[in-house]
Amino acid sequence: MGSAILFAFYVDDVKWLHSAKKHHEFDPWHVAKGVSKKLAIVAKRKDCEGLGEWIPSIVNHLRWRAQTCEGDAEVLKEKRVSVTHHVTSRHDWPGNRHYHRCAHEPLDEQSERRKLWSSPESEAHKALVRTVKDKRLLKDLDHLTKSIHTTTLEVFHSMYLKYLPKRIHFGYDVMVHASMIAALDHNNNTNREQAVFQDGETVGEPKFRISWSKVHETFRARPAVVKKDYGYMTAMVADVLSSVTDLMDMRLDRTHIMAPQQTPSRSQIIFQTQQFSRLK
Numbered sequence: 001m002g003s004a005i006l007f008a009f010y011v012d013d014v015k016w017l018h019s020a021k022k023h024h025e026f027d028p029w030h031v032a033k034g035v036s037k038k039l040a041i042v043a044k045r046k047d048c049e050g051l052g053e054w055i056p057s058i059v060n061h062l063r064w065r066a067q068t069c070e071g072d073a074e075v076l077k078e079k080r081v082s083v084t085h086h087v088t089s090r091h092d093w094p095g096n097r098h099y100h101r102c103a104h105e106p107l108d109e110q111s112e113r114r115k116l117w118s119s120p121e122s123e124a125h126k127a128l129v130r131t132v133k134d135k136r137l138l139k140d141l142d143h144l145t146k147s148i149h150t151t152t153l154e155v156f157h158s159m160y161l162k163y164l165p166k167r168i169h170f171g172y173d174v175m176v177h178a179s180m181i182a183a184l185d186h187n188n189n190t191n192r193e194q195a196v197f198q199d200g201e202t203v204g205e206p207k208f209r210i211s212w213s214k215v216h217e218t219f220r221a222r223p224a225v226v227k228k229d230y231g232y233m234t235a236m237v238a239d240v241l242s243s244v245t246d247l248m249d250m251r252l253d254r255t256h257i258m259a260p261q262q263t264p265s266r267s268q269i270i271f272q273t274q275q276f277s278r279l280k
């Protein structure tokens with residue numbers, strides 16, 4: 001979910017932040033990436049053949065758990081163990097308080113046959129259980145219950161460098177104003193739709209970007225979004241031009257420094273000048 005970047009903190013908000021009880025959350029994507037890397041290393045072992053096939057599903061499952069636990073860490077932890085049963089083609093199990101069976105529909109014969117089920121006795125399965133039940137991961141799960149994503153903030157920080165590159169030193173004023181422009185750019189272009197082909201045989205079809213994943217060693221497709229819209233800048237530039245034009249008009253209007261049309265008499269001018277002059 002994209003969201004606008006808040007540009008200003010008010011003093012009261014900061015005070016409130018310090019006094020409130022803090023609850024730290026991790027981005028499930030980052031935790032899932034760590035799990036994926038660990039499993040990818042184990043999957044390279046000869047005795048863990050077949051584990052690599054399961055990595056994308058296990059990672060998706062971790063994100064799904066965070067999204068569907070409704071803020072309950074216990075549910076999240078029970079769902080965590082379910083993946084170790086599912087990979088062995090076991091879809092219900094005793095012992096849990098909240099989550100006793102997989103949430104998916106019963107698998108048909110074809111799906112059942114197509115999956116590379118893992119044997120509970122295999123080294124690959126033991127390695128998976130070790131990773132899923134890892135104590136550090138278990139601690140991390142307490143910080144995933146709200147399924148908070150930092151993607152939008154990371155995208156903003158990356159885009160911010162377009163306006164304020166790190167290799168150049170900027171003064172305070174430039175930092176403030178360029179940050180405002182970066183925030184406007186972000187807020188006006190967040191939640192962009194997926195782009196579609198405008199012509200050719202595939203007209204109307206959604207566009208994707210294909211990239212190679214080093215971790216999963218496979219090609220992946222990501223939706224390509226429409227180009228940024230800088231239309232909001234037109235109004236800003238128009239305002240700037242209007243201000244400049246007003247300033248120019250003021251400079252061109254010289255009536256305030258020109259002599260008045262009615263000139264006083266010569267003797268009056270001499271008298272007034274001598275009255276205020278230092279050279280009497």
Ligand SMILES: [Zn+2]
Pocket residue numbers: 086090091102103104
């Ligand atoms: Zn299942």
